[in-house]
Amino acid sequence: MKLTSKLFIVGLLATCIACKDGYIDDIQPAPAGVDKTPPEVTINFPKEEPLTWVPDEVMSINIDFNVVDDIEIQDIIVTLDGEGIGSYSDFKDYRKTAVKLPYDNITNGTHTLTVTANDISGKTTSSTVEFVKPENYVPLYEGEIFYMPFDDQYLELVSVSEATAVGDPGFAGESASGANAYAGATDSYLTFPTTDLTNDEFSASLWYKVDADPDRAGILVMGPPDEANPDSQNNRTAGFRLFREAAGTNQRIKLNVGNGNGENWFDGGTAADINPGNGEWVHIAISIAATECAVYINGEPVSQGTFPGISWEGCDIMSIGSGAPRFSGWGHLSDNSYIDELRIFNKALSQTEVQTILDNEQP
Incomplete structure (x- = not known):
């Protein structure tokens, strides 16, 4: 026991000597200096x-x-x-x-x-x-005429008007930007009157988190009634239909636009595919000018081309989260996906403008 104690003391002295000899740096207090500048x-x-x-x-x-x-x-x-x-x-x-x-x-x-x-x-x-x-919402972007942030309510801020809920849609408990995104449900969607929304040029911007079940659905639709087929609405001669369909394990974003005498398709092929397995928010924008259309995903054009111009004949309802009631003939019905930060513009957005919105709202 005495030998152990002596060895311990010797070791302690050796450590102290080593520290004194500079094996461990001494702490040198730094002077406060002269206070030269204000905070x-x-x-x-x-x-x-x-x-x-x-x-x-x-x-x-x-x-x-x-x-x-x-x-x-x-x-x-x-x-x-x-x-x-x-x-x-x-x-x-x-x-x-x-x-x-x-x-x-x-x-x-x-x-x-x-x-x-x-x-x-x-x-x-x-x-x-x-x-x-502000007492009223102040649009953030040139030409912005509609903004629905889905912050726990279905309120459109420019007109300060509530959308009409069909069925039982809900909220996601998460968002791309803001408080709480829209969450779709079976046989459920929102509608909104198209007053002041049907202009010669039209753009829409939104965030989207896809749910692949069902394997096809409407996302945003403004179309006319199909008087010839009242039980299977699919009149595509006016308005537009933004929707998705299964492409293998992916979901492909597509846009159809009616020009008054017929229709034009903007299908980007594999460039417009979203992988539901990623579980990510994706930014989608459509831009409809007098002579051309474009579809953007995450700021990149995935489909664009010329067309004769959009017709709004009979387009008095906008559907959010479903093709119903005006685009149900091919089964593009309610969407169980999440939607956030829906904005509509009375102008055609450029790619730069789309990227600016995306950057400002980045999840």
């Missing part, structure tokens, strides 16, 4: 632009800002419209801090947010942002 304050959110419109008169936001100082932050004060809503004086890192401050009483109108930081030498910096909670 830097950066407000990340909100920005000086309208907040995303919500139908409620009061909304919640997460105020997000950073403060950096060359020596030490003493305290931070946050005010909204002149009233204090947050203060901070205890920091894990006394030279920089990132703060997210929840605030649940943003009312309609203009608001002024100010973040003021003081350092230990008495230098002060204030950063101010003026932002707006």
